[in-house]
Structures are given as structure tokens and as C-alpha cells.
Amino acid sequence: MAIKERKEREKQEMRNLIIESATQLFLKQGYDKTSIRSIADDIEYSPATIYLYFKDKDEIFYVIHENAFDILDKHLRRHDGIADPFERLRAIGRTYIKFGLENPDYYDLMFIMRAPMEQIKNEEKWKAGECAFGYLLTTLSECLDQKRIRPADLHVTAIMVWSFVHGLVSLYVRERMCILMLPDDTTREVLYSSFDLFMANLKT
Amino acid sequence: MAIKERKEREKQEMRNLIIESATQLFLKQGYDKTSIRSIADDIEYSPATIYLYFKDKDEIFYVIHENAFDILDKHLRRHDGIADPFERLRAIGRTYIKFGLENPDYYDLMFIMRAPMEQIKNEEKWKAGECAFGYLLTTLSECLDQKRIRPADLHVTAIMVWSFVHGLVSLYVRERMCILMLPDDTTREVLYSSFDLFMANLKT
DNA sequence: TGCATTTACTAAACAGTGTTTATTATATTC
């Protein structure tokens, strides 16, 4: 009865094919322009076939959403070696901002768009998000223990840090930073200066 | 030749009718579900008629976007009387957050959605936004002059403050605060605690 | 007042979208 296993494997391969095509199209032309029909065209199947492997468009983008969290996580974990928790926090923050600025479509899907959240609502917990957020929590916890940052409630501090970096990136990604009326590269510099100031204010 | 003036008045009245209907539908059921056809149904005209008064859907929502800025501005200006610039800044911040939490659809349109920004790109300046942001700048300028907040570049500080409160509100509005796994009213309390901590860190 | 012209409006169509259904072709089981 190895046929069932092969079929299962083929089913997974088809899912991967769809996800790969969808990811590529999404990063090239954004969410709205990545239609089910355009994915179907790309993989040379009919649009209806996609619905044999995914419930709806949101489910496809939920998988891409999960993959994006893995990528961000890998970036953030690079700083595991930094012994000083405050300097590790600084590195994590800079990397988070850099990821957002360089991967605006991924960032949008992860933290701004409503689409993938419809899937998550019905889950026991937001695993991917909890992972990255958990990493922030442990780092901040160390900072507090070693009195490297101003004493305050851990969760309240975590929300403050995350909200700030998310605010920076999302205002940039959704084109609200134009009120500064600066060239794009200068805006990025101001963003990082703002992060430096935030970190300085956080310090004991 | 008063006919031309009457026609102009009637044209403006029709625009107002469309905007009023669109605003009402938008606040009731959100942007995506507010279709041109639903607006047309509501005002009892054909969908094509709307295009005689507005270039496209974005232009309608750009006007609503402008109105929303006027509303926020009125809320913020209530604190003009607070002499202490730091306490004024605190009041402005709390009001900004409160506005976002209580008017998530307006907030979305103003600071998150892409739709109205297509109109703004081609403008000499983002008047409404500049107004509210300008208010933040003058208040922060006073804070810096009176050494009520830590010395730093004015614009860098302004971006920091705005990014933080925007981050708070937008993570809440776009349902990312669920990682806290708290009941909704508790989440709001943590949000305000986070703001208090931010203000404490800002203080000299 | 009567006729020509402009204005206001709309029905219908166009080109898309996500999704479902009925049907066909293929593969597996007995």
C-alpha cells in the first residue's frame, strides 16, 4: 500500500508548487495583483485545481506568512551570540527594521495585512509570531535582570519596543513618511537615528 | 446668469450626498464592502452617475480621509490650553491613541490603507497630515526648549513619538495584539501602560 | 414660443476578481 504514501507525497508537491509560484508572484507584483488565475497560469493548471489543495486564497497566503516568519526568525537568531543583552536587543531591533525596509511585501503580509489573520484567529496560538515575540521577551527579561534598561513590567516594555519598531517600518512601508519630504535614502537614515534615540531613552 | 451658480451648488450638493453615503457605509461595513454599487443603491442613482462627480473610488475615500484628519485635528486641538508642553504632549498622545482605538476604520484609512495615498502622491504637500504632524513638532519643540524631554534632534524625536503611538494603534487595529492572549479590555490597559512608560523614558 | 444645444443620467457592457458545480478523463481496486 505504498500508493497512498506516493499520493500524499504528490499532494504535498503540488501544494509546494502552488506556494512557490504564489510567493514568487507575490514578491514580484504584490498581493492584490497575485490572483488565483495568475497562479494557475503560472503553474499551467486550471484555477479550480488550486481549490483542491487550498481552501481559499487566504490559506495560500497564510503559508507564505508562516514562511516569512521563519525567514525573519533566522535573521534575528543570528544575534544569539551577543552576550550583552542590551547590545543584543539593539542588534535585533536594527535587523527587524532592516528586514522590513528590504522586504516590504513580506513585512506587509506579516504585520499589516488582514488576509492571513483570518486563518490565525481560529488557531490555539499564533506560533510563528509567538516565537519572534518570545525572543524579544527573553532578551528584554535579561536586560531587566541585569538592570541594563529602566525597570518596568516586562510585557509593557515588550509592547513598547515592538510597537515602536513596527510603527517605524509600517509608516515607511505604507508611504506615510512622505510628510518628512526627504529623499528616500535620507528618510531611512532618520529612521535609524530615531531607533538609536529610542534605545538611548531605554537605557538605565 | 445665476443658473451657472445654482448648477455649481447642485454639483457640490451631489458630491456631499455621495460622500455622506460613502462615509456612513464605510464606517458601518469597512472599505472593501463599500462598493460603488452599494453607494449608488443607497443614494438611489446609477453607479455610472458617481463617476460624473468623482474620478474613481480612491477620490471618494480621499475626501473621507481628509474629513477624518479634520476630526482628529479637532480632538487634538482641545489640549491647546495645557500650558506645560510635556503634559500637553501626554494629552495629545493619549487622545491620538484613543481616537485610533475608537475609530479603527478612520484610523485605517488615515494611516494604514494604501487607497487614499495614490491621490496624495501627486500633491505639493500632504496638508492634513502636515497639520497634525506640525502640531506634534511645535509641542515637541517647546518641550525641548524648556528641557522637559531628553535633548535630541526635533525631527528624529517627532518620528520616534509618532512611530510609537502609530505602532501601538496599528498593531491593535490590524489584530496583531492577539499574541498577548489577553481579553480585549486588558489589552487596551496594557497599551496605555506602554504609553505611560514611553513618556517616562522620554522625560529628562 | 420653437428649435438647437448642452447637460444629467443610466442601461449595458467590459475586464477583472474569488469561488463553486457539473463533467470528463485518468488511475486504482477488485
Added chain:
DNA sequence: GAATATAATAAACACTGTTTAGTAAATGCA
């Protein structure tokens, strides 16, 4: 080899924003 289960699709459904062509009413002018 016949019956059954699986995989894929063409076509349709119900939407969307927007455009075009045609109609009815209001206006300008003689």
C-alpha cells in the same frame, strides 16, 4: 476487464471598478 475512486477542468456564479453609447430633460438663443 469492469466498477470505483481520484484528479483536473470548463463553465458558470456573483461580485468588483470602470467605460461607452444612448436617452431624456434642462438651457440658450432666435
